[in-house]
Amino acid sequence: MTLTVKERRNKSGTVLVATGEINSETSGALLQALLPLVREGRPLRIDLTAVTYVSSAGLRTLLVVYREAQHAGVAVTLYGVSEEVRFVMSATGFLDFFETGEAAAAAARAKVAR
Amino acid sequence: MSETSSEQVLRVDAYPTHEVGGYRVRAGKPFPFGANVVPGGVSFSVFSDQATSMTLVIFKRGEPEPMAELQFPEEFRTGSVFAMTVFGLDHENIEYGYRADGPFDPATGHRFDARQVLSDPYARLIAGRDVWGVEPDRSRGYQYRSRVCLQDFDWADDTPLRIPAEDLVVYEAHVRGFTRHPSSGVTAPGTFAGLREKIPYLKELGINCIELLPVFEFDESDNPRTNPETGERLYDYWGYNTVSFFAPKAGYAATGRYGMQGDEFRTLIKDLHAAGIEVILDVVFNHTAEGNELGPTISFKGLDNATYYMLTPEGYYFNFSGTGNTVNCNHPVVRNFVLDCLRHWVADYHIDGFRFDLAAILGRSADGTPLPNPPLLELLAFDPVLRHTKLIAEAWDAGGLYEVGNFPAYGRWAEWNGKYRDTVRSFLKGDPGVTGELATRIAGSPDLYSSRGTSASVNFLTAHDGFTLADLVSYNDKHNEANGEGNNDGGNDNASWNCGAEGPTDDPEVSALRLRQMKNALAILFTSQGIPMLLAGDEVARTQLGNNNTYCQDNELSWFDWDQVDGNAELLRFTREMIGFRKHHRELRSTSHPTGRLRDSLGLPDISWHGERAWQPDWSAESRLLAVARCGAGDEDVVYVAMNSHWEPHDLELPALPGGRSWHLFADTGAEAPYDIRTPGTEQELDNAGKYLIGPRSVVILVGRANDPDPRDD
Numbered sequence: 001m002t003l004t005v006k007e008r009r010n011k012s013g014t015v016l017v018a019t020g021e022i023n024s025e026t027s028g029a030l031l032q033a034l035l036p037l038v039r040e041g042r043p044l045r046i047d048l049t050a051v052t053y054v055s056s057a058g059l060r061t062l063l064v065v066y067r068e069a070q071h072a073g074v075a076v077t078l079y080g081v082s083e084e085v086r087f088v089m090s091a092t093g094f095l096d097f098f099e100t101g102e103a104a105a106a107a108a109r110a111k112v113a114r
Numbered sequence: 115m116s117e118t119s120s121e122q123v124l125r126v127d128a129y130p131t132h133e134v135g136g137y138r139v140r141a142g143k144p145f146p147f148g149a150n151v152v153p154g155g156v157s158f159s160v161f162s163d164q165a166t167s168m169t170l171v172i173f174k175r176g177e178p179e180p181m182a183e184l185q186f187p188e189e190f191r192t193g194s195v196f197a198m199t200v201f202g203l204d205h206e207n208i209e210y211g212y213r214a215d216g217p218f219d220p221a222t223g224h225r226f227d228a229r230q231v232l233s234d235p236y237a238r239l240i241a242g243r244d245v246w247g248v249e250p251d252r253s254r255g256y257q258y259r260s261r262v263c264l265q266d267f268d269w270a271d272d273t274p275l276r277i278p279a280e281d282l283v284v285y286e287a288h289v290r291g292f293t294r295h296p297s298s299g300v301t302a303p304g305t306f307a308g309l310r311e312k313i314p315y316l317k318e319l320g321i322n323c324i325e326l327l328p329v330f331e332f333d334e335s336d337n338p339r340t341n342p343e344t345g346e347r348l349y350d351y352w353g354y355n356t357v358s359f360f361a362p363k364a365g366y367a368a369t370g371r372y373g374m375q376g377d378e379f380r381t382l383i384k385d386l387h388a389a390g391i392e393v394i395l396d397v398v399f400n401h402t403a404e405g406n407e408l409g410p411t412i413s414f415k416g417l418d419n420a421t422y423y424m425l426t427p428e429g430y431y432f433n434f435s436g437t438g439n440t441v442n443c444n445h446p447v448v449r450n451f452v453l454d455c456l457r458h459w460v461a462d463y464h465i466d467g468f469r470f471d472l473a474a475i476l477g478r479s480a481d482g483t484p485l486p487n488p489p490l491l492e493l494l495a496f497d498p499v500l501r502h503t504k505l506i507a508e509a510w511d512a513g514g515l516y517e518v519g520n521f522p523a524y525g526r527w528a529e530w531n532g533k534y535r536d537t538v539r540s541f542l543k544g545d546p547g548v549t550g551e552l553a554t555r556i557a558g559s560p561d562l563y564s565s566r567g568t569s570a571s572v573n574f575l576t577a578h579d580g581f582t583l584a585d586l587v588s589y590n591d592k593h594n595e596a597n598g599e600g601n602n603d604g605g606n607d608n609a610s611w612n613c614g615a616e617g618p619t620d621d622p623e624v625s626a627l628r629l630r631q632m633k634n635a636l637a638i639l640f641t642s643q644g645i646p647m648l649l650a651g652d653e654v655a656r657t658q659l660g661n662n663n664t665y666c667q668d669n670e671l672s673w674f675d676w677d678q679v680d681g682n683a684e685l686l687r688f689t690r691e692m693i694g695f696r697k698h699h700r701e702l703r704s705t706s707h708p709t710g711r712l713r714d715s716l717g718l719p720d721i722s723w724h725g726e727r728a729w730q731p732d733w734s735a736e737s738r739l740l741a742v743a744r745c746g747a748g749d750e751d752v753v754y755v756a757m758n759s760h761w762e763p764h765d766l767e768l769p770a771l772p773g774g775r776s777w778h779l780f781a782d783t784g785a786e787a788p789y790d791i792r793t794p795g796t797e798q799e800l801d802n803a804g805k806y807l808i809g810p811r812s813v814v815i816l817v818g819r820a821n822d823p824d825p826r827d828d
Contacts, residue, residue, distance in 0.1 A: 023206065023207075024204050024205070024206035024207060025204065025207070055206060055372065055373075056206060056263070056264075056372065056373060056374050056377070057206045059374075059377075060264065060266065063268065087301065087302075087368070088369050088372060088374065090307075091302065091305075091306070091307040091310075091367070091368050091369050091374070091377075091378045091381065092369055092374045092377035092378050092381055093267075093268075093377060093378075093380065093381030093384065094377075096381075097268065
């Protein structure tokens with residue numbers, strides 16, 4: 001299973017759309033695609049809607065990107081995380097480190113409600 | 115851009131020097147043992163004293179046949195350690211093992227067989243039993259497959275809680291059994307993740323330490339028996355049969371099928387710590403899953419049988435564990451293995467302590483003789499990494515060595531106090547002649563632990579091994595037919611009493627007495643000096659229908675039924691308040707044994723004994739009533755506990771309190787709920803200050819504290 005990545009830029013930042021599996025074979029390429037985007041300093045959204053599986057190495061890669069972004073003061077959001085991937089991320093603690101798009105949206109709604 | 119980015123640090127040893135079997139390799143470093151990811155590859159290191167050659171066997175993940183076999187070049191051997199770095203491996207998608215060649219001569223202790231692929235004793239992950247209960251394909255040659263993983267979990271600010279031993283309230287639980295029942299309502303029943311969802315329950319209960327039955331990788335399917343009543347297969351459910359000591363059990367992880375059990379378990383530990391709950395692991399170093407000469411060869415047997423096992427002069431296995439083999443744990447190499455293992459769990463999993471199964475074996479020499487100064491026990495007591503972990507011994511073994519009170523402790527080891535369990539059980543059922551020993555046990559067993567203090571005693575009435583609390587008061591005899599051994603397994607000496615009917619009953623009087631007896635047990639346990647341990651589910655009267663050895667029962671007999679949280683809310687409330695009471699009163703947690711000396715501030719001794727008459731305990735053989743008053747340890751209050759196992763009520767004369775104090779009722783197990791117990795701090799002042807009528811088979815707890823303000827003063 002391969003992984004393809006596509007970038008999309010809009011006013012509010014950059015969206016990277018990933019399709020396929022993020023595992024030890026494909027995570028290197030994902031890292032190479034993401035690190036330059038982090039360096040640009042624009043808000044980054046990683047769209048995982050078409051990602052079917054994230055392995056242990058894949059989760060570690062995402063966390064490395066997230067750490068780099070934190071260090072650079074860049075906002076990174078995960079988006080479109082499938083139920084299965086979300087469960088794996090939750091059970092293994094990775095979800096605690098990420099702001100996912102759904103959570104960010106819920107927080108924004110809560111803010112409006114207040 | 116951070117300095118910690120993916121930019122590689124250049125290292126000279128990141129380049130191969132040889133080619134073996136089509137792979138680029140170089141000599142590895144002997145330490146650390148195991149498989150470790152290094153720049154550009156994976157470094158493998160394995161010990162064998164007598165192997166003539168060693169071959170690394172690599173499989174593509176899940177494939178039956180190897181993709182490569184790499185014999186270690188002779189120059190890659192340092193002493194008895196074979197070490198090699200293999201470049202270009204995708205560590206996430208391989209499994210590995212070893213073939214060790216050498217003599218097969220059981221009479222001299224050697225069982226080398228190069229046809230076998232052996233699991234790495236230091237493997238941090240094991241594949242092959244990824245999902246609990248899935249029937250394995252036994253036709254495959256290599257069953258328990260070592261895997262490589264990174265040890266880079268992000269612990270954030272997690273640090274050891276270092277709860278003082280005397281403040282612990284231990285809760286003994288089975289990872290799977292705790293949430294596997296359909297009533298648990300968790301996302302992934304029977305897993306670390308499931309247990310994580312129940313942390314709020316544990317916090318509310320008030321426990322601050324969870325002791326988990328074995329979590330090192332074991333094979334639940336290695337039990338060949340079936341239930342004779344139903345024909346259903348039986349399992350190795352408890353897991354006291356370790357396959358791999360450094361690897362968390364994949365079948366206990368919802369993500370085990372993805373190989374993420376390590377991170378899932380760490381996440382559970384991290385969240386337990388955040389909730390103020392320490393984690394103790396029940397560890398089994400006395401034997402392994404390889405059994406005797408008829409058992410399977412998994413790892414140690416084929417790598418260095420004569421080093422790892424205690425062998426008779428004829429080369430057979432000593433069996434002090436009752437399970438076929440005995441680990442030669444005081445051998446210098448083996449004790450380092452045990453040390454490495456425990457350090458791994460402390461450093462990489464943030465484990466707070468260990469309970470050692472059949473720990474008396476850890477004090478035996480290679481021929482089984484008990485050692486006066488067992489080097490392994492000393493090593494663990496003083497090791498820098500383990501320095502602040504709790505070490506708890508099950509201070510006996512199956513070879514007849516019973517060391518409760520005499521375990522070589524080096525000032526560090528606590529013990530499961532089997533004598534506490536036996537004495538309190540005997541008292542509860544109304545045996546005569548027990549009050550004297552009961553006094554000793556509830557005072558922290560000074561006869562056993564005078565030099566170590568009260569926290570050397572882990573007090574318990576029930577544990578995974580034996581009756582649950584509900585069954586202790588519901589069955590005179592064990593009922594283990596479902597285990598398929600003709601009711602011959604499990605202990606016969608249970609000191610249990612069924613309260614008048616064997617097993618389930620509709621008799622309201624019997625049911626009421628059972629509930630009262632459970633409350634009595636909990637009241638005594640949580641007011642005793644020493645570390646209390648509660649068996650998971652006892653707070654809601656979990657039953658195993660009289661089975662006192664459910665090691666093989668992966669079903670509702672063993673699982674925690676969460677419907678009972680509402681169904682037995684009265685007992686649950688009682689347990690919570692008792693735990694809260696213990697936390698409220700420092701004198702119950704005092705580390706020094708009481709001496710009876712006066713406390714200047716109160717004019718009362720730190721401990722005093724009473725009977726029907728204050729200051730006059732009845733130590734006679736027929737006495738079934740004992741009351742104890744404690745004060746001091748920085749507490750302003752006096753705690754009075756009267757325990758009546760007699761079937762008659764008794765009028766108690768209460769000891770007079772120092773000025774400005776009066777007796778307040780905290781608990782009376784003879785009273786109907788909700789008056790059976792109160793929330794600590796809301797005790798009700800007694801009307802008749804000098805007297806109290808204790809009912810039949812009841813425990814009464816009073817607090818002597820400052821008088822309540824007179825409502826007329828308002």
